[in-house]
Amino acid sequence: EVAAACAAHAPGAPPSRAAARQIEKDLTRTFAGVGCAGREGGGVRIPEDEAVAALRRVLGAHALYCPEVGYCQAMNFLCAVLLLVMDSEEAAFWTLERMVQGPMLRGYYGTRMEAAVADQCVLRDALGAAMPALCCHLEGLGVALALVSTQWCVCAFVPCLELRGTLRLWDALLYADGALEMQPQPQPQPQPQ
Numbered sequence: 001e002v003a004a005a006c007a008a009h010a011p012g013a014p015p016s017r018a019a020a021r022q023i024e025k026d027l028t029r030t031f032a033g034v035g036c037a038g039r040e041g042g043g044v045r046i047p048e049d050e051a052v053a054a055l056r057r058v059l060g061a062h063a064l065y066c067p068e069v070g071y072c073q074a075m076n077f078l079c080a081v082l083l084l085v086m087d088s089e090e091a092a093f094w095t096l097e098r099m100v101q102g103p104m105l106r107g108y109y110g111t112r113m114e115a116a117v118a119d120q121c122v123l124r125d126a127l128g129a130a131m132p133a134l135c136c137h138l139e140g141l142g143v144a145l146a147l148v149s150t151q152w153c154v155c156a157f158v159p160c161l162e163l164r165g166t167l168r169l170w171d172a173l174l175y176a177d178g179a180l181e182m183q184p185q186p187q188p189q190p191q192p193q
Contacts, residue, residue: 015060015063015064015067015070015071016063016067016070018070019060019063019070019071020060020063022071022072022073023056023059023060023063023071023076024056026073026076027052027055027056027076028052030052030055030076030077030079030080031051031052031055031080051080051083054083054089054092055076055079055080055083057089058079058082058083058089058092058093058096059071059075059076059079061093062075062079062093062096062097062100065093065097066097066100066101068110069100069101069109069110070110072109072110074109074151074154074155074156075096075100075109077155077156077158077159078096078099078100078155078156078158079092079096080158081158081163081166081167081170082095082096084163085167099156099174102174104173104174105156108153108154109154113154116150116153116154119153120145120146120149120150120153123145123149123153124145124146127145156169156170157169
């Protein structure tokens with residue numbers, strides 16, 4: 001079990017009560033937000049009890065392993081996708097840890113969300129330079145870009161893209177940030193006849 005394996009690496013007790021409460025609130029609404037084309041209702045359909053239990057274990061283990069971040073809303077979407085595509089809960093845990101603490105999302109989670117705020121400023125400036133008419137239109141409507149785009153970024157685009165698109169985007173972002181290192185694949189050795 002991931003929580004037991006992580007306990008050896010993490011100081012202190014189980015995740016805080018506040019983290020555990022927030023995880024519980026987010027569990028049941030997570031998998032419906034993971035888009036999958038061709039599915040009625042738009043969400044991924046897997047055995048709910050099994051999915052929720054795995055999500056609880058991995059998110060709780062992460063809150064235990066990384067108490068300075070703990071659990072923050074939106075991490076549930078990242079974890080849900082990882083659980084869908086990884087071979088084990090342990091692999092999903094370590095990948096979540098690498099994503100949250102790696103270059104792509106470091107500073108996105110926690111009480112201050114410094115990197116998420118900074119990225120919203122960069123996005124606003126880039127959009128203003130590339131599409132000034134759109135920025136003026138949004139400002140005229142009184143719409144702050146960050147109201148929409150913060151969720152896109154903090155959730156790593158899980159709720160707003162189909163699963164296939166999310167995975168392609170993650171591959172590109174994780175590879176560009178060095179979070180995924182391409183490992184040479186072993187070549188099969190010819191068998192003697």
